[in-house]
Amino acid sequence: MQESGHDANPQMKAAFITGHGGNEVVSIAMRPKPVRQPGQVLIRLQAATLNQVDLYMRNSGAGITHQLPQIMGLDGAGTVEEVDEHERAFVPGQSVVLHPAVGCGRCEFCQRGEVVLCTGIQYLGEHRDGTLAQWVSVPAQNVFPMPAGLSFAEAAALGVNHLTAWRMLFTKAQLKPWETVLIFGIGGGVSLAALQLAKLAGAQVLGTSRDDAKLERARLLGADHLINSSTQDVVKEVMAFTGGRGVDVVIENVGAAVWSSAMKSLVRGGRLVTCGATSGDQPSADLRRIFIRQLQIFGSTLGNFDEFRDLLSLTERTGLRPVIDSEFPLDQTHAALSRLESGQQFGKVAIRVGEA
Known part of the structure; x- marks a missing residue:
């Protein structure tokens, strides 16, 4: 498997939809590794958790503008792989958690800090490639230091449900x-x-x-x-x-x-x-x-960056730990989706993307 950023065509393992239906449209195979753009942070993902929208995207995705194949997954946590040279908030190797809503930064709602009301909002795993992959590249404003004391799966769970x-x-x-x-x-x-x-x-x-x-x-x-x-x-x-x-x-x-x-x-x-x-x-x-x-x-839907920062601060201060129902390796994404679809879960169904 090619992982180096210097390879001509670097690849990564990911879970992605190739159409709409049941688990038969979900492939776990190689996809192009994202190329980090200026202002973005390249994250080596360690864990993600499933959300109802993952089932929705698999089943139909109706009303959500997307292109196939589409990498699944909204939330995620991992470690920083690459950042801009002048980036001061993050360093390679740092454990981080992601906010899944990428705003345009220019509309009236983004301007007042309400990214979740952005007129051109793009959610990971919905409008753009998501977190059921070994890497993801997102704007630096979507990356937050991971609270101490949590597993990567627990940290990932904060990004949507909490x-x-x-x-x-x-x-x-x-x-x-x-x-x-x-x-x-x-x-x-x-x-x-x-x-x-x-x-x-x-x-x-x-x-x-x-x-x-x-x-x-x-x-x-x-x-x-x-x-x-x-x-x-x-x-x-x-x-x-x-x-x-x-x-x-x-x-x-x-x-x-x-x-x-x-x-x-x-x-x-x-x-x-x-x-x-x-x-x-x-x-x-x-x-x-x-x-x-x-x-x-x-x-109400999701939350903005300030709310996420406050949530992470409370998590760090109180020892709050999201409830994890079960964990599956990326190769068993089909079984994880079936667990969520069964409605029998208590808490989050997590996907281990990395080995950490």
């Missing part, structure tokens, strides 16, 4: 320590991240799942009240726990299947933050409830 949960809880919902939060789908990456972060903030957390084993594991992570949504009435359980008041904040990424319960679980003036619609994106709006109870509804 950053998404951070923006939902603290930027959108403005969660306070004395408040209550209802989190749907405990077991999924964003939901578990929200549980961890909300408990660190001092809030009370209620969680739902259809799996008793996942509920018990969530209890061990500090959840205050857990609801089996297949055998219990979520709204009744919420009201019983809160003395008929309702929760201050709902965090959900399920969509239509839970929307009614989510709305009815909120206290008057409460806030609902959504970042997904895996069960459908056209629920009943329930407008009368929204305006009479003065509910607030926020949409």
Whole structure:
């Protein structure tokens, strides 16, 4: 295998989609190694984790502008391989974690620091080659020092799930320590991240799942009240726990299947933050409830660079560690995708890209 930057046609191993369908369109083979451009950092990746969008890109990728073949993977962590000579923030060999959103740097949203609202945004693994590869080259602003004490897989997990949960809880919902939060789908990456972060903030957390084993594991992570949504009435359980008041904040990424319960679980003036619609994106709006109870509804996706910096600082300070469900070598990406697709995972499904 050619790895040197001086080779005429350097190659690297990667997992990439060649079409759309099932695992048969996912190849693990050689692709051209990226050539670092000025202002970029070349990263030797050690680990990445899978996200629901990896399945979406494999299955259809509809609505996301991309070219085939497309290297998969949004988040990642590894070591710096090459940087500009004048780069002061990073040195070769340094352990780093990636922010997956590459902005244009020029639109009004980038100018005010909201890269996630960029009109020309490119996500790793969606609009451009991603992190299920031995190397990736990204703008220096997308590279952050890796918190001490984490494995590469744990660090990689921060870049999507925990950053998404951070923006939902603290930027959108403005969660306070004395408040209550209802989190749907405990077991999924964003939901578990929200549980961890909300408990660190001092809030009370209620969680739902259809799996008793996942509920018990969530209890061990500090959840205050857990609801089996297949055998219990979520709204009744919420009201019983809160003395008929309702929760201050709902965090959900399920969509239509839970929307009614989510709305009815909120206290008057409460806030609902959504970042997904895996069960459908056209629920009943329930407008009368929204305006009479003065509910607030926020949409949210990922987070900006400042939010990521704050998240990494908190991780370093508190010893927060993302929950890893399982780890697979890059050659077993098919098995990893199947694990995520099964819905049986508790935490992140990780891919070991490097040997470290």
